[in-house]
Each structure stands twice: as C-alpha cells, then as structure tokens.
Amino acid sequence: MSVVHCARRLARAALVSLALPAALLGTPSVAQEPIRIGSFLSVTGPASFLGDPELKTLEMMVEKINAGGGVLGRKLQLFAYDDAGSAEKARTFAKRLLEQDQVDLIVGGSTTGATMAAVPLVEQAGVPFISLAGAVVIIEPVKKWVFKTPHTDRMACEKIFVDMKARGFTKVGPISGSGGFDKSMRGQCLAAAPKYGIEVVGDETYGAADTDMTAQLTKLRASGAQAVLNAGFGQGPAIVTRNHKQLGMTQPLYQSHGVASKEYIRLAGDAAEGVRLPAAALLVADLLAADDPQKPVVTAYRDGYESRFKSEVSTFGGHAYDGLMLAVGAINAAGSVDKEKVRSALEATRGYVGTGGVVNMSATDHLGLDLSAFRMLEVRNGDWTLVD
Numbered sequence: 544m545s546v547v548h549c550a551r552r553l554a555r556a557a558l559v560s561l562a563l564p565a566a567l568l569g570t571p572s573v574a575q576e577p578i579r580i581g582s583f584l585s586v587t588g589p590a591s592f593l594g595d596p597e598l599k600t601l602e603m604m605v606e607k608i609n610a611g612g613g614v615l616g617r618k619l620q621l622f623a624y625d626d627a628g629s630a631e632k633a634r635t636f637a638k639r640l641l642e643q644d645q646v647d648l649i650v651g652g653s654t655t656g657a658t659m660a661a662v663p664l665v666e667q668a669g670v671p672f673i674s675l676a677g678a679v680v681i682i683e684p685v686k687k688w689v690f691k692t693p694h695t696d697r698m699a700c701e702k703i704f705v706d707m708k709a710r711g712f713t714k715v716g717p718i719s720g721s722g723g724f725d726k727s728m729r730g731q732c733l734a735a736a737p738k739y740g741i742e743v744v745g746d747e748t749y750g751a752a753d754t755d756m757t758a759q760l761t762k763l764r765a766s767g768a769q770a771v772l773n774a775g776f777g778q779g780p781a782i783v784t785r786n787h788k789q790l791g792m793t794q795p796l797y798q799s800h801g802v803a804s805k806e807y808i809r810l811a812g813d814a815a816e817g818v819r820l821p822a823a824a825l826l827v828a829d830l831l832a833a834d835d836p837q838k839p840v841v842t843a844y845r846d847g848y849e850s851r852f853k854s855e856v857s858t859f860g861g862h863a864y865d866g867l868m869l870a871v872g873a874i875n876a877a878g879s880v881d882k883e884k885v886r887s888a889l890e891a892t893r894g895y896v897g898t899g900g901v902v903n904m905s906a907t908d909h910l911g912l913d914l915s916a917f918r919m920l921e922v923r924n925g926d927w928t929l930v931d
Contacts, residue, residue, distance in 0.1 A: 575616065575617045576617070577613075577617055577618040577619060577620035578613070578614055578615070578617050578618070578619050578620065578647055578648075578874065578880055579620050579622065579644060579645065579646040579647050579648075580601075580605070580619055580620065580621050580622070580646060580647070580648055580649075580650060580867070580870065581622045581623075581637075581640035581641075581644055581646030581648070581649040581650075581651070582597075582598070582601060582621065582622065582623040582624070582640075582649065582650050582651035583623070583624045583625075583626045583632075583633050583636040583637055583640070583649075583651045583652065583657065583661070584597050584598050584623060584624075584625060584626065584651050584652075584653050584675075585625070585626055585627060585628040585653035585654055585657065586598050586623075586625040586627070587625055587627045587628075588627035588628035588629070589628050589751070589777055589778075590628040590653050590654050590776075590777065591628075592777070592804060592806050592857070592859070593653040593654065593675070593776075593859045594625070594626075594628075594653040594859075596804075596848075596854075596856070596857050596859050596860030596863070597651070597653060597675055597859055597860055597862065597863035598623055598625075598863075599848070599851075599852055599860060600848065600860040600861075600863040600864050600867075601621055601623065601650065601863050601867055602621065603847065603848065603851055603852075604863075604864060604867050604868070605619045605620075605621045605867070607847075608871065614871050614874050614875060615874065615875065615878070615879070622640060622644045622646060623651070624636035624639070624640070626653075626657050628653075628654060628657070629657070630654075630656040630657050630659070630660040631660070632657075633652065633656075633657035633658075633660045633661055634660040634661055634664065637649070637660070637661035637664045637665065638664055641664060641665070641668045641670060646670065647670075647874075647880040647882070647885070648670065648671045648672075648673070648870050648874075648880070648882075648885060649661075649665060649670060649671070649672045649673070650673045650675070650863065650866040650867050650870055651673075651674070651675060651866075652672075652674040652675055652676050653675055653676060653859075654676050654722070654723065654724065655676045655677060655678040655680070655681065655722075655723040655724045655727060656722070656723040657676070658674040658675075658676040658678075658681055658691075659680065659681065659723070662681070662686060662689055665688050665689065666686055666687065666688050666689070669688060669882055669883070670688060670882055671688055671690070671870070671873070671882060671885050671886045671889060672688055672689050672690065673690045673691065673692060673866040673869060673870060673889070674689065674690070674691040674692070674866075675691070675692060675693060675859070675862040675863055675866055676691065676693065676724070677693045677694070677695060677696050677699075677724050677727075677728075677800065677801060678695065678696050678723065678724050678727035678728070679695040679696055679697045679698075679727065679731060680727055682695075682908075682909040682910050685906070685907055685908075685909055686909070687886070688886060689909060690869070690889055690890075690904070690909040690910070691909065691910055692862045692863075692865040692866045692869070692897070692899055692910075693800070693858075693862045693899065694800055694821070694823070694899060694900075694910075694912055694916060694917055695731075695910065696724065696727050696728035696731045696732075696774070696799070697728075697731040697734075697735060698821070698912070698913075698914060698916075698917060699728060699731075699799050699800050699821050699917070700728065700731050700732035700735045700736075700772075701735055701738075701739070701914060702821035702914055702917045702919060703732075703772060703797050703819075703820075703821060704732075704735060704736065704738075704739035704741050705739065705914070706797075706819065706919050706930070706931075707739075707741060707769075707770055707797075708739055708740065708741070710770075710795070712741075712769040712770045712795075713740060713741060713742060713769065714741070714742045714743075714744050714767055714768050714769045714770075715732075715736065715741050715742070715743055715744070715768055715769070715770050715771070715772050716743075716744055716745040716746075716747070716763035716764075716766050716768025716770070716771050716772070716794070717729060717732055717733070717743060717745070717746055717747070717771075717772045717773075717774065718747040718748065718749065718756065718759055718760065718763060718771060718772070718773050718774075718783060719747075719748050719749075719773065719774035719775055720748070720749055720750075720751065720774070720775035720776075720777075720779045720780075721748065721749070721750050721751055722751065722775070722776070722777075724774075724775070724776060724801060725774050725775040725776070725779075728774035728775075728799055728801075729746075729748075729774045732772060732774060733746070744766040744767045744768050745762055745763045745766035745767075745768055747759035747760070747762060747763055749779060749783075751779070753779070753782070754782060755782070755786065756779075756782055756783050756786045757786045757789065757790060760783070760786050760787055760790055760792065761790065763794075764790065764792055764794065768794055769794060770794050770795045770796070770797060771787065771792070771794050771795070771796050771797065772797045773796065773797065773798050773799065774799050774801075775799065775801060775802075776799065776801030776802055777801075778810065780798050780799075780801070780802045780807065780811075781802075781807060781810035781811040783796075784796060784798070784807075784811040784814045784815055784818060785811055785812065785814045787814065788813075788814035789814075795817065795818075795819065796817070796818050796819075797818070797819050797820060798818055798819075798820040799820060799821075800820060800821050800822050800823075800858065800917070802820065803820065803822035803823065803826060803857065803858040803859075803920075804826075804855070804857035804858065804859065805855045805857070806857070808922055808925060808926070813925070815922040815925075816922055816923065816924075816925075817921065817922065817923075818921065818922045819919060819920065819921045819922075819930065820919075820920055821917040821918070821919055821920070822858055822917070822918060822920050822927075823841075823858045823861055823898055823899045823900065823916070823917070823918070824837045824838075824841055824898070824900070824918050825841040825844070825845065825856060825857075825858050825861045825898045825899075826856075826857075826858060826918075826920060826927045827918060827920060827927050827928070827929045828841040828842045828845050829842075830928070830929045831929075836896050836901065837896060837897075837898070837900070837901075840896050840897060840898060841861070841898050844856070844861065844864050844898055848860060858898070858899075861897075861898030861899060862898075862899065864897070864898055865895075865897035865898055865899050865902070868895070868897060869889060869892060869895060869897070869902070870885075870889075872888075872892065872895060873885045873886075873888035873889040873892065874888075876888035876891070889904065889909075890904055890905065890906055890909065891904070892904045892911060895911075899912060899916055900912045900913075900915070900916025900917075901916065918930075918931065919931045
C-alpha cells in the first residue's frame with residue numbers, strides 16, 4: 544500500500560514516503576529497491592509559499608514517474624521533511640536523510656539559509672544535492688556535490704539593471720529585508736551596479752517583523768533615486784509595495800524573483816500595478832511564442848499542477864520540478880545511483896529545457912542558466928505581462 548504522510552498539514556516536521564504499489568508500476572512484486580530521493584522544505588512557517596508548492600510538485604512528479612515505470616526500472620521513494628524555514632531544523636533533517644534514510648540524492652532547501660546549513664553535510668557525505676534556493680553563494684565558489692535550479696540573486700540584479708538602463712534610469716535606491724537571500728541580493732546588486740553604469744543612492748533595510756516601511760521609502764524618495772529596487776521575499780515586499788503607493792512615489796518599483804507568484808499580487812493588491820521583476824517563463828506560459836522551446840514544458844507542468852491542486856502555479860514549484868527532472872536525467876545518464884556517476888552526469892547536463900530556462904552545466908557552473916533564462920515581467924490589471 545502507498546504510504547503518504549502529508550507534511551503540508553503539519554506544523555512540525557513530518558516524513559513523506561511515497562511508495563506506489565507494484566501493480567501500478569507494471570513491475571513484479573520482487574522489484575529492485577526504490578531509488579531514495581530526499582528533501583527538506585519550508586512547507587510551513589514564513590517561507591511556506593516556497594515549500595508548499597515545492598512539496599506538492601515533488602509528490603506529483605514522483606507519482607507520475609512511478610506510474611510510468613519509474614527510473615531504470617525502479618520506483619522513486621520520496622522522503623521529505625518540513626524545516627518550517629529553520630536553518631537548524633534543515634541541518635537536522637539533512638543529517639537524518641543522509642545517515643538514517645540513506646538517500647541517493649537530495650532535492651530541496653527552499654531557502655538560502657536552510658541550504659547553506661546542509662551544504663557541509665552533503666559535501667562530507669558525498670551525496671548529490673540540488674538546491675531550490677536563490678543566492679549565488681550556494682554555487683559560488685563551486686562545491687563538488689552542490690547544484691541549484693533557481694536563477695541567482697546576481698542574475699536578478701543584472702536583469703533589473705539592464706531594464707533600468709533601457710528605460711533611461713541611472714540611479715537606484717535599494718531597500719532590502721534581513722533574511723539570507725535579502726542580504727545576499729543586496730550585496731550582489733551593490734557590486735553589480737557599476738558594471739551597468741548604475742549609481743546607488745540611498746541604501747535602506749527593514750526587519751522581518753516590520754509592518755511599515757514608509758520611513759525608509761521616504762528617505763529613498765529624497766535620495767535622488769530614479770527607481771527603487773526591493774531585495775526580499777515573503778510579506779516584506781508586499782508591504783514595501785503598498786507603502787510605495789501610499790506615499791505616491793513616482794519612482795518605478797522593482798522586485799526580485801523572490802516574489803514571483805500570484806500570492807505577491809494578492810498581498811500587494813492594486814499597489815502592485817506597474818511593478819516589474821525578473822522571473823521564469825512559467826508565469827507567462829500562454830504569452831510565450833509558439834516556437835519557444837520552454838512553452839510545451841511550462842504549459843504541461845502548469846496544467847498538471849493546477850488541475851491536481853486547484854491552485855495557481857508558482858515559479859517555486861517549477862524549481863522543484865526542474866530539480867527532480869535533472870536528478871532523473873542524471874540517474875538515467877549514469878545508468879545507476881552511484882553517487883559519483885550521478886554527480887558527474889549532473890555536471891555534464893547540456894540542453895535540459897526546464898521551467899527555469901535551458902540548462903547547460905559544467906565543472907565551473909552548477910546552475911547552467913544565463914540572463915536569457917530570465918523574463919522581465921510587469922504587473923498589469925492584476926496579472927503578469929511580458930515586457931521582453
């Protein structure tokens with residue numbers, strides 16, 4: 544019988560083990576041991592908007608892959624823990640996945656903090672780890688066993704600066720949260736700005752518990768900034784967006800890919816109108832050109848997810864989709880779950896078309912995406928539109 548203990552519904556950590564019946568897989572009851580895929584995700588807590596769609600996606604795709612015969616004739620078994628956004632819990636669960644569950648590979652880490660807490664453990668254990676978090680520090684410097692699927696914070700800064708320049712803006716006023724991703728993106732934007740001829744004027748921050756950022760935005764309005772850039776995710780960016788409108792600021796507002804879901808638009812309300820941010824093609828699947836190689840991939844994933852869960856797709860679930868499919872591709876290429884062979888196959892990935900873009904990895908690039916993988920979006924009439 545299938546064993547499903549749904550971590551989404553628990554405030555504490557829970558294990559999800561998906562093992563479909565042999566009859567469903569079309570394989571004998573004496574089939575080989577399942578391939579063990581581990582995951583730790585922020586299913587509850589402040590980053591649940593990341594972890595919830597990630598877990599749903601992994602569940603959905605494991606079931607689909609198993610129903611199609613599995614991988615190398617073996618079922619996939621998913622072990623997923625809810626770290627609730629805690630780096631300490633993430634480390635504990637990563638240790639459990641490696642030592643007790645003895646997983647063959649890990650796809651997870653909703654946040655940068657959770658990911659980095661697990662990195663030393665997977666590096667020491669020699670187990671391939673595909674992170675779903677955004678900061679560039681995850682893959683730079685390159686770590687032998689660590690890969691990631693989301694576009695980096697540095698890429699987000701660069702995509703935004705390209706757009707600013709095209710609109711004639713040369714002065715930016717940054718505002719950022721206090722989380723790991725927020726701090727990392729702030730640093731990356733400050734470092735990248737001169738390369739694009741962008742002057743940083745003002746530099747404001749806010750805390751995780753802050754509910755009003757009008758003081759910081761008022762300073763940015765007086766700083767001479769021609770545009771405002773918010774590095775953050777969760778509730779903070781929505782508050783910044785509402786305060787930006789309440790102050791009647793005329794400087795355009797840019798957000799990061801950390802808010803690339805309809806939840807951001809819902810939280811920000813009509814204040815989100817005109818906000819721009821870089822994001823994956825998944826959010827604008829229907830607007831892509833017919834010959835865009837990503838169109839069939841993102842459309843199929845979106846339709847499957849929304850039909851199954853009756854909720855709108857987000858790029859975060861897409862990161863999990865790409866992570867699992869990259870893992871499956873590497874296992875197939877390796878012809879086994881030998882960890883070094885799978886790691887080498889991941890590193891040799893070329894031409895994988897996913898929800899995040901076309902992936903071409905190498906020994907010096909464990910992400911494999913360039914700026915063309917980002918689409919610049921703008922909120923219009925309460926929905927995403929494609930700027931480029």
